[in-house]
Amino acid sequence: MATGVAAWxxxxxxxxxxxMPVANLPMPIAPTEKNKRADxxxxxxxSGRRFETWRNxxxxxxxxxxxxxxxxxFYNEDTKEYFFDRDPDVFRAVLNFYRTGKLHYPRSExxxxxxxxxxxxxxxxxxxxxxxxxxxxxxxxENQERLMDDDEDKKDAKLPNMTFRETMWRAFENPxxxxxxLVFYYVTGFFIAISVLTNVVETxxxxxxxxxxxxxxxxxxxxAFFCMDTACVLIFTVxxxxxxxxxxxxxxxxxxxxxxxxxxxxxxxxIGLVMTNxxxxxxxxxxxxxxxxxxxxxxxxxxQGLRILGYTLxxxxxxxxxxxxxxxxxxxxxxxVMFYAEKGSTxxxxxxxxxSFWYTxxxxxxxxxxxxxxxxxxxxxxxxICSLSGVLVIALPVPVIVSNFSRIYHQNQRADKRRAQKMxxxxxxxxxxSKTGNSNAFLHSKRxxxxxxxxxxxxxxxxxxxxxxxxxLLESQHHHLLHCxxxxxxxxxxxxxxxxxxxxxxxxxxxxxxxxxxSSQEGMTGTCCTCCSKRNHGPFPNSSMPxxxxxxxxxxxxxxxxxxxxxxxxxxxxxxxxxxxxMLVDEPARxxxxxxxxxxxxxxSPMPPxxxxxxxxxxxxxxxxxxxxxxxxxx
Amino acid sequence: MDSQAKxxxxxxxxxxxxxxxxxxxxxxxxLSAVRHRPEGLEQLEALTxxxxxxxxxxxxxxxxxxxxxxxxxxxFKDIYSQFFPQGDASKYAHFLFxxxxxxxxxxxxxxxxxxxxxxxxxxxxxEKLNWAFNLYDINKDGYITKEEMLDIMKAIYxxxxxxxxxxxxxxxxxxxxxxxxxxxxxxxxxVVTIDEFxxxxxxxxxxxRSMQLFENVI
Numbered sequence: 001m002a003t004g005v006a007a008w009x010x011x012x013x014x015x016x017x018x019x020m021p022v023a024n025l026p027m028p029i030a031p032t033e034k035n036k037r038a039d040x041x042x043x044x045x046x047s048g049r050r051f052e053t054w055r056n057x058x059x060x061x062x063x064x065x066x067x068x069x070x071x072x073x074f075y076n077e078d079t080k081e082y083f084f085d086r087d088p089d090v091f092r093a094v095l096n097f098y099r100t101g102k103l104h105y106p107r108s109e110x111x112x113x114x115x116x117x118x119x120x121x122x123x124x125x126x127x128x129x130x131x132x133x134x135x136x137x138x139x140x141x142e143n144q145e146r147l148m149d150d151d152e153d154k155k156d157a158k159l160p161n162m163t164f165r166e167t168m169w170r171a172f173e174n175p176x177x178x179x180x181x182l183v184f185y186y187v188t189g190f191f192i193a194i195s196v197l198t199n200v201v202e203t204x205x206x207x208x209x210x211x212x213x214x215x216x217x218x219x220x221x222x223x224a225f226f227c228m229d230t231a232c233v234l235i236f237t238v239x240x241x242x243x244x245x246x247x248x249x250x251x252x253x254x255x256x257x258x259x260x261x262x263x264x265x266x267x268x269x270x271i272g273l274v275m276t277n278x279x280x281x282x283x284x285x286x287x288x289x290x291x292x293x294x295x296x297x298x299x300x301x302x303x304q305g306l307r308i309l310g311y312t313l314x315x316x317x318x319x320x321x322x323x324x325x326x327x328x329x330x331x332x333x334x335x336x337v338m339f340y341a342e343k344g345s346t347x348x349x350x351x352x353x354x355x356s357f358w359y360t361x362x363x364x365x366x367x368x369x370x371x372x373x374x375x376x377x378x379x380x381x382x383x384x385i386c387s388l389s390g391v392l393v394i395a396l397p398v399p400v401i402v403s404n405f406s407r408i409y410h411q412n413q414r415a416d417k418r419r420a421q422k423m424x425x426x427x428x429x430x431x432x433x434s435k436t437g438n439s440n441a442f443l444h445s446k447r448x449x450x451x452x453x454x455x456x457x458x459x460x461x462x463x464x465x466x467x468x469x470x471x472x473l474l475e476s477q478h479h480h481l482l483h484c485x486x487x488x489x490x491x492x493x494x495x496x497x498x499x500x501x502x503x504x505x506x507x508x509x510x511x512x513x514x515x516x517x518x519s520s521q522e523g524m525t526g527t528c529c530t531c532c533s534k535r536n537h538g539p540f541p542n543s544s545m546p547x548x549x550x551x552x553x554x555x556x557x558x559x560x561x562x563x564x565x566x567x568x569x570x571x572x573x574x575x576x577x578x579x580x581x582x583m584l585v586d587e588p589a590r591x592x593x594x595x596x597x598x599x600x601x602x603x604x605s606p607m608p609p610x611x612x613x614x615x616x617x618x619x620x621x622x623x624x625x626x627x628x629x630x631x632x633x634x635x
Numbered sequence: 636m637d638s639q640a641k642x643x644x645x646x647x648x649x650x651x652x653x654x655x656x657x658x659x660x661x662x663x664x665x666l667s668a669v670r671h672r673p674e675g676l677e678q679l680e681a682l683t684x685x686x687x688x689x690x691x692x693x694x695x696x697x698x699x700x701x702x703x704x705x706x707x708x709x710x711f712k713d714i715y716s717q718f719f720p721q722g723d724a725s726k727y728a729h730f731l732f733x734x735x736x737x738x739x740x741x742x743x744x745x746x747x748x749x750x751x752x753x754x755x756x757x758x759x760x761x762e763k764l765n766w767a768f769n770l771y772d773i774n775k776d777g778y779i780t781k782e783e784m785l786d787i788m789k790a791i792y793x794x795x796x797x798x799x800x801x802x803x804x805x806x807x808x809x810x811x812x813x814x815x816x817x818x819x820x821x822x823x824x825x826v827v828t829i830d831e832f833x834x835x836x837x838x839x840x841x842x843x844r845s846m847q848l849f850e851n852v853i
Contacts, residue, residue, distance in 0.1 A: 007695070007696025007697070007699055007700060008696065008697075008700060008714050008715075008718075009718070010693075010696075010752070010756075011748070011752060012715060012718045013849050014751075014752050014755035014756050014849055015715075015731050015755070016848075016849065017755050017763055017766070017767060017846065017849065018730075018731065018734070018766075018767055018770045018771075019791060020767065020842055020845040020846055020848075021764070021767050021771075021815075021819075021832070021836050021842055022787075022788065022791065022811070022815060023841070023842075023845065024814065024841070025841065026841050026844065026845065027841075027844070027845040027848055030848055030849065039692065099699075478718065481718065482718075482719070484845075484848075485719075485791070485794060485795065486795075488791060489791060489792055489795055489803075489807075489811070490811075491792075491795055491799040491800065491801060491803055491807075492799060492800045493721055493795065493796070493798065493799060493800075494798045494799055494800040495798060
């Protein structure tokens with residue numbers, strides 16, 4: 001029952017008078033408040049700040065610290081108040097939960113401190129109201145990420161018993177792990193720089209010998225440059241081979257971007273070694289040397305920023321592709337227009353449409369070299385339109401990339417939110433469980449309730465109290481209300497499994513497929529179906545009495561097993577049931593039962609396998625008085 | 636009495652700002668802006684059979700759930716449904732609402748609430764039966780017809796939900812209504828009048844006993 005509306009329970013019970021003239025059966029006795037106290041104020045002293053509230057307010061949530069008898073541990077006899085040595089600010093939120101039924105998360109509190117307080121007072125955080133739940137989850141996530149980051153830093157601690165190969169790999173990946181790794185890191189960096197510099201300087205014209213024209217340094221000091229190149233390539237090759245050896249997954253390593261760059265960086269040299277003597281392909285060989293510039297990308301192992309840039313470009317690829325596409329469209333349009341506009345003019349440079357591409361690109365990017373200019377008036381008009389639109393079109397990439405940065409950032413958030421949504425589903429499932437738990441609580445307590453009726457016969461008050469202590473007065477009144485409704489309509493509440501069974505039986509043993517409702521019963525603990533509570537109220541005029549299949553409440557596991565057989569069968573006469581009080585005995589005899597005589601035998605009904613959970617079979621009683629329990633526990 | 640007592644504060648600024656809104660929107664605004672303060676404790680004590688302390692407790696609970704001081708039908712249905720998680724209590728709540736809303740203004744104020752409760756919990760058997768008759772007589776014409784009873788019965792059975800044992804068949808409410816009319820309709824004219832109703836109930840031991848059931852609710 002939603003304890004938020006506990007205050008309206010008297011009204012609901014009063015309204016039940018509306019059912020009375022319609023009912024044909026006597027109503028159950030109302031639960032009495034055994035020690036009815038006038039509602040009193042209780043004082044909660046939290047670290048010196050005194051909070052006062054009605055006792056009833058706290059009793060609304062009996063499974064928390066303040067609502068149960070657990071708070072008696074904190075009762076201070078001298079000052080007649082409950083003292084808690086906790087944070088009073090967070091306690092405000094906790095107490096407001098009792099008052100309003102909604103739990104809020106105060107934004108100024110640290111998430112860990114808040115969680116601790118909640119667990120101290122026995123409140124699950126899932127019931128935080130929707131207004132504050134997002135914030136709570138965000139803070140929680142942030143905190144966990146922070147902890148994860150800290151953990152990652154700690155991860156670099158050297159694990160014992162690492163093989164040489166693993167050590168090497170770790171050294172390559174993270175140069176700070178050992179001195180050797182650091183040395184290696186710097187050496188390779190140095191050689192990359194040298195290699196790139198060599199490539200550049202190679203082409204600079206060095207001083208001339210008096211009789212020849214200027215030659216680039218590369219041709220003048222061929223040997224020197226060749227030695228330098230060889231040295232660099234040697235270093236790179238050795239590095240690549242070492243990485244290949246140390247990689248935990250060689251195949252994956254060979255596919256990675258960095259290794260491809262490595263290969264491309266050193267390959268031209270080897271190809272050049274092979275092909276030096278052939279003049280025909282030396283042209284191709286020269287082109288290959290261009291690839292040496294890829295060595296500069298090897299720096300990305302050394303620079304985090306480069307890696308992020310690369311990643312961004314990769315993820316912006318689709319946007320940039322679209323941009324390129326639209327640019328191409330614009331270029332083609334304007335080039336065509338310019339070509340036809342300039343066709344008439346003499347000695348025009350716009351010889352063909354592809355030739356006009358150059359003009360369009362230069363104009364749209366506002367470069368304006370001036371090597372091609374329109375001469376006709378139409379050409380000039382369209383040329384100016386072209387340059388204006390160019391400004392607009394070129395201005396597009398910047399926000400695209402900016403928005404991509406933020407998109408990448410938000411994607412991270414969204415991934416986390418998706419994770420949070422899964423938790424949202426889990427949260428909703430939990431709330432649903434507790435709600436169905438409430439409705440099952442009625443069914444559950446009916447059994448216990450009737451049990452206590454019987455106890456009044458045989459009674460010892462301790463046992464009574466023992467059973468009723470678990471139920472607050474509110475709950476018992478609510479259950480009494482539901483009981484009255486049952487009597488009015490002459491039907492009983494059943495849980496879903498019972499409903500399925502009786503539905504199936506009504507359908508004359510048809511074999512329906514496994515109903516999805518079973519999966520929806522995930523949340524239900526296996527409470528005992530009360531259709532076995534056949535305390536007969538009156539002959540059912542037309543209905544047959546089908547066998548009712550019950551689920552035994554096991555130790556709160558879900559009864560989804562396809563058992564068909566009944567195993568041990570216990571027949572319990574009531575008189576000896578005292579000893580078996582600890583077992584979950586089913587309904588005992590009615591209060592006006594004469595004696596505990598054993599009734600009839602058991603029927604096991606062949607149920608279709610798809611729908612049989614754990615099975616308790618129970619024969620409907622044949623008479624009014626003989627109501628004894630036949631309980632089957634299926635293992 | 637209610638209309639005299641009721642002091643409705645409409646936030647006229649809000650309505651003015653709404654400008655030329657349609658009627659339904661205005662009504663919504665008005666309802667949401669309506670606040671209600673009940674009569675003083677003394678008057679209520681005179682009107683009902685509750686003492687001061689009980690009225691205090693009732694009002695605190697009432698106001699907690701409805702801070703604005705009035706309950707409209709949706710809130711009412713919502714609250715009532717929470718007590719019957721397995722079934723659909725909205726239809727019965729609708730009838731209950733009409734029974735409590737004596738001046739038919741679409742909302743149950745604290746006075747209505749507490750006067751209804753006073754009859755139900757502290758009234759004489761005659762008054763209670765009267766109240767029940769009023770509940771069943773949907774159109775308040777003084778007769779309970781089979782159709783009205785069938786509506787009420789269906790509403791009650793709806794509260795059970797579908798997971799019942801035995802299953803509620805389609806004609807179960809109708810059968811129950813037949814049973815009811817057999818018992819109550821003495822002159823077999825197809826309707827039950829208030830006198831037949833009260834007579835019959837007073838002769839039925841079960842009903843008499845169950846009427847006393849909720850004496851000690853507050």
